[in-house]
Amino acid sequence: MGTVRNILQAKGHAVYSINPDSSVFEALKILVDKNVGALMVVDDQGKFLGVFSERDYARRVILKGRASKETAIREIMTERPITVCENDSIEDCMVKMTDKRIRHLPVTDEQQRLIGLISIGDVVKFIIDEQRYIINNLESYISGTHT
Structure with a gap:
């Protein structure tokens, strides 16, 4: 199975961020x-510093x-979120997301600097693409068209 690095190579390292002193409305x-x-x-x-999500808005502002x-933002953000590094496996990410019921994983380097973000959608897409690749190769092998 692949790693977080594989996802970031495909989708890029762009991350949308906000300052903690900005308003929730912004x-x-x-x-x-x-x-x-x-x-x-x-x-x-x-x-x-943390993550601000739609879930934070619903639970800590609206309700x-x-x-x-x-x-x-600093008043309602999720501080010290669960993070992953580029070498973590996609399987480990799925386990963390499922166990903790989260949809986003910040990607940090050894100095805990933010270098990317992956979502549950990114993880599922990677797994589907990988399975499709394996199935296509198996079909080619079985049919004798594999090179």
């Missing part, structure tokens, strides 16, 4: 504009009766 506009479900929270020095324009 973050929601970015989520809609970029059509993503989470933003990485990064301070002015580029330090990775608590807070105002999106007056609430800062």
